[in-house]
Amino acid sequence: MEQPLLDEVRDAIAQLAARPNVFTLSADEIGARAIGFGTPTAFGNTNWVSTVKNRSAALTVHLGSPSVRSGEPTSKKRDIRKHASDTIRTLHRYIERAPLMRVDCRVGDNPDFAPECTLYLSNYRRETARLAHKVLQTFFPSRSADGPRLTVVFVPEWQEKDRQILVFPEIGVTYVLGTDYYGEAKNAFLRMAMWRAKQQNMLGLHAGTKIIRATGPDGGSRRLGMLLFGMAASGKTTHICSDHGLHQPGEGVEIAQDEVVFWRPDGAALGSERGFYIKTEGLNAESHPLLYQAAASPNAILDNVMVDYLGNVYFEDRTLTANGRAIIQREDLGDLASSSIDLPPLSQLDGLIVAFMVRKYTVVPIASKLTPEQAAVAFLLSESIDSGGAESREIGGNPLLVGEPAEAANAFYELVKSHSGKIGCYMLNTGGVGEIVELGLDGARKVQRRVTRVEIAEMSAVIRGIARDTIRWHEDADWMVETPLHVEGLDATRFDLNKHYDQSKIDALIAQTRLERTQQIESIPGLDPRIKAAVEF
Template sequence: MVDRLDGQPNVEHPRPQEIRRLAEQYGTRTKFGNYNFVSTVKNRSAGLTFYYGSPAVLQTRTSARQKELLKNLPRTLAEVESYLNKAPFICVERTMGLNSEFSPRCSLYVSVHREEMVRLAHMVSQTLFDPRPTNGRHPHFRLVYIPEWQEKDRQIVALPEAGITFVLGSDYYGEAKKGFLRMGMWHAKQRGMLGLHAGAKVIKVRDKKGKLRRLGMLLFGLTATGKTTHTCHHHGLQDNGQGIEILQDDVVFLQRDGGILGTEKGFYIKTDSLDPQIQPILYQAATRPDALFENVMVDYKGDVDFADETLTGNGRCIIQRDDLGIHKSEGVDLPPAEELDGLIVAFITRRNTVVPIVSRISPEQAAAAFMLGESIESSGSDPRRAGESVREVGTNPFIVGDEAEEGNIFYEIIKAHEGQIQCYLLNTGGVGEIREETPEGKIVKQKVRRIQIPEMAAIIRAIALDAIEWRKDPAFGYEVPKSAPGVDLAEFELKKFYSQEQIDEMVSKLRRERQDYMTLFPRLDPAIVKTV
């Protein structure tokens, strides 16, 4: 049914400039000269998303509602096919990536039965690259967006093998962005690569002999853990030829040689409490005329308040790579690991009790960290569970297929380049929290000592400069800092917050939880399981 859309009289193909003009009619102009759009649905419908196809792509853990939606799929698709002949649609053609190896064609078909939905076409245009000829060498992904679908039947249907996604009953832009990237990750895996939910950058530092070194860096992390913040932070490296080059902030494709392929020209960042002093690069890009706000508080005068969460805790902004100034990289890809002076792989977790704020880990421990994907739930996926502990393989809610296979591929790649790749675990939460269960729910009896953005930025700088003195941590078997310039490690000493008995109990509980979780993946390499 999707194949014939291009030739139908109800499908228009306006140019991006025309789409922008139409979309801005339905936005609020801000004092920065850009526009804010407000959606009805304000986060991804993760619990209403399901996959259809061969056994290789089906989810192994689904809710009762997902099972019901899957059962009713034939009827739903018949209704969609009929509707595709009736409603007015706009088509936007884009390209994912800027390389000759894997740059899928991306076609968005969005219903403009509600005329203001043209904004979704505009947002896709601002995120993916201009269309380029594929000559049949690259996959073709198609996404059909029908925001006005009945709320009771809201669902996101992904057909990975066909490269097709249906978004029914949601007008949240994140479904379009992740719909295309989900397809990209699945098809990249079929070509021997691994799709990663990670930011990418280059860090330029001078070593102790004054030689300038170029280090690649990948930062894994779930939404709202600091992935984009630290991908787009200069870490105080602003003199003597030192600095950063920002490549990507969300999804990249890891190749067997340790190189990566980028995907997007626009970054979809969270705006809560965006601060010009703490996050200057992001703030500058977000306040440019080409930026697009989604669900940010803008008053009748056009003033923007990033800290106001009246509408949602999931305010967003699409910023352009071109607005990153001197910190923008020339391209969006990283060369093979052997062509750099090193590749730093960092897993961002957000825990509030006994997990060290930074740990240096072995390839086996890194693969375990990949599988554990420990963090907290965010308002971007489920605002009702925001703040709860969560585990997500690869910190990637968009994996299609066997999760153990992804962990094994990741382990094979980093193990093959062990001399060039060094892995770390970064905790952007903190230590010291005590929560207790009560009949009314969980209450915080002792607040967390949070690690602030400047402190974590200093840690990343120290990692790049090889300036941290390490010691063995008996609790988890990691290496943890004995000293780190720019950070007062005494602030995070566990004995300041807990008794030894409490520490032992929390560590043991976390280790048991990790061991139990790993039993879900019987096909995982035993070397990874053993390290947990």
Template sequence: MLSSLESAESIADSLASRVESSESVVRLTPEQAARAARVHATLTEFGAAAFFTHVRSRSASKTLYIGPPEVRQKELTPDQLRIAEELDATLERVSSYLAKAPLVLVERRMGQNSQFSPLCRLYVSVENRVNVRLAYMFSTLMFDPEGATGPELTLIDAPEWPETQILVFPEQRLTLVLGSDYFGEVKKGFLRMGMWEAKKRGMLGLHAGAKLVRVRRDGRLQKILVILFGLSGTGKTTHTCHTHFLSRDGEGVEMIQDDVIFLRRDGSFLGTENAFFVKTEGLSPEVLPQLYDAVMRPNVIFENVAVDWRGRVHLDDYSLTSNGRAVVPRENLGKYASSYINVLDPSELDGIAVIFITRRFTVVPIAARLTPEQAAAAFMLGESVITSAADPKRAGQSVREVGTNPFIIGDPAYEGNWMYEFFRRHEDTVSAYVVNTGGVGEVRQNGRVVKPALRVQIPEMARIIAGMLRGEVRWRRDPLLEVEVAEAVPGVDLSKFNSARHYNWPALSKLVAELKDERREWLSKFPGLRRDVLEARY
């Protein structure tokens, strides 16, 4: 298999060159892509385009990284092993097919800065004409290509390929998406390559949202950069786009990015996208009015969202999938959208708040404040549950993902150490928290839920985050979890989320001990991780 992976890089180079020079490629402007795609769309009553796909989530178990040892996955699924064994033959067949297939090309720019702004080339096979929508969606997501500094990233998508597999060649800056028409593969394919290139330049690509928050704290108005980590579907976009009910004089929020940023060691960062890829499940005007309003616009593109014969959108209809999505231009957020996507001068900030969003249902506290060691451990643990965006068949199961980032290329321990050094270096200005958007108190017997968790509601979590940023949370050290947990915050009754109210002492002690054992076992998988992080009590 090793020799196959090495020879595959050469074949991939040849394949990319053949596609770039093919006479079958038609270059499209964003306007041309929109016109070509909307012919195949269901139009909503307000003029937005809606599409349904055959594949409705990412194919993580069929995604293979190909290249030198430092970029390869350490453990492969049965599907990945089979894909690797057949790789050379697959690439030869793909190369032959793409030489004849009708292709469209759109060029876009990731980011909007003069330092690191990759040029992104997306080729899509339009053997099935409706697949031109992928070019339409990507054109809306990213920026015009003028001013791109490089490097050049290429993704080739053949949705009609008979078998789904995602082939990633980091050193060739190339991704092949085969047999999937799900837009998330295009979006994440480019961002994955961008994060790898950013890492090689000393930055760290974070699967995180970012916004600037102005709050009244310590008697004055302060500007705080908020970075929110979270797996897809756990509330990252929801809380990136929430106002947190900040209404005191001068307070407010500016949404910057909702998915991936490139963090630098001094606390500055570069943004990536010109639109949000919003998960529409649970979105309502009552809970999140500003995001709901941004979604219900004619320039939005829906994917796998129910639209009836009258063109009415039903965000609460999950008959075909719960992983409905919408590409929402940042401009739709109006006054809540920042005029910039980068933070280049951290000295203009009063602080940075890093929030790790998890979704658990037993004893993980609703909110906790972390030391630098605990924060780096939280980054490495990446605790949550599997969502329908990742794997609908396993949705709800517990999962750990370093950095809540399923798209890491390279050594995860490097990223954990990078973050630890970042938290230590900026200990006076960077605060770190973990919030649980799930709940507490769930009881299971024989794998079945016999007592559901008490769920924390979105408005409650929004107020908790506001209390953190205003410095209004009262913290207490939990002797079992060995971490500071939120005891009181204005506007929310936190006492109902105290685990001791939901379990007797033996059950509580057992659950916490099991959680700590699981965490220690997980962290031990990463040789090279700093001892301070490995031994963090959290």
């Protein structure tokens, strides 16, 4: 994008605060206005329903210098870029007249990196005040209304046919047009914060974090950090918000973050949010007691969840969407919430567990110990099955990546290598093994034999064993990794591939997985050769 147009965007944003059509309200006033358009629930909280119920990734374009531009393989993204200048100028004329609510907040809660943020939300549709309310429940109160900041201009009423998200990372501005989905506001701030962190020699990660206190084999206490990666529906949030049965004296967990952190060279992971934006599909008191308790709190905000005329909540109902959400507050995690949203430097911990959660259904082991090179491959692939059953991948499980994937992967690899004595890396498959699938002519998956699923308690046993250092590992007969021979509290024989397939089928499925991984890695230019060499693990 030409610099004069970036200057136009910067100038338009600089003038917004003083415009007569811009107004502010207190957090209480915004909340009261928003609640008037919501549905009260039997939990004592409120549910809102948006017209758009998913993020518009296919309509999100990064604009600026070549270092921030994302590949635009689709004709729609190319079209958005082609007409960006006209769109921007039309928008600038519109926001001189539309009623704009200004909301200030802050990403993070530490003295080193906590970018100030401003949302300019068009209030043309008054019910969209809920978006401002949700921003204030997700991020921290602003410390200053002046100075450098990340800015989002959000215009839900923009024509549907022209829906798009224009991201200007280098000047800290995002325009969200034609959607009323809250995730776009949240993601806009986090995406720009990750870019800014990169300029300050940090690595923005789409990962949850917590402290684990565990008893080692020698009876000594171990205080570990955990970085947990995973795409939606992989189990990341479930296992971040779990104590894994660590119930011996002195054991426990301290939950810090669920989604985005900024990883410093000293191993510290700085948090970003005070509220967690969790998926509610399948949420129940039996399998997800802590998350259910937090989502059922009066402090929670529900988003696109089914609520009946009596206020009863049905998290399992997918009539409106499979992407029901809730913003839960860390305080409702009770004693399991950490005192800080930040993980300390590695010098203050006994170690760091870096785990990549995937959800695969055939031959991927339920747990694998990875080398730093293999971990960098896992960071790039983030393999999973989406909620519709289709294969899906995102770089580092990160839908907010700005810039070249190889640059992020190489930085991740170097950071892990620099602390290799204190960082252990793992791939954890929360799906299972044994599924047999045929693909129809339309590409649809037709399940011939159902997967032997990994239960939540079983994966908790694996994580507990990693934290206590009690798992007996061995070289896997089929994969070039170490896998568990024995895990306390888990019958590992349930997931023995030879119980589900003959050897020829195992070999074929592994070869297919390796081919898919290789094709994905080969499509990413600029990778460290040591990472590329590790792809066929």
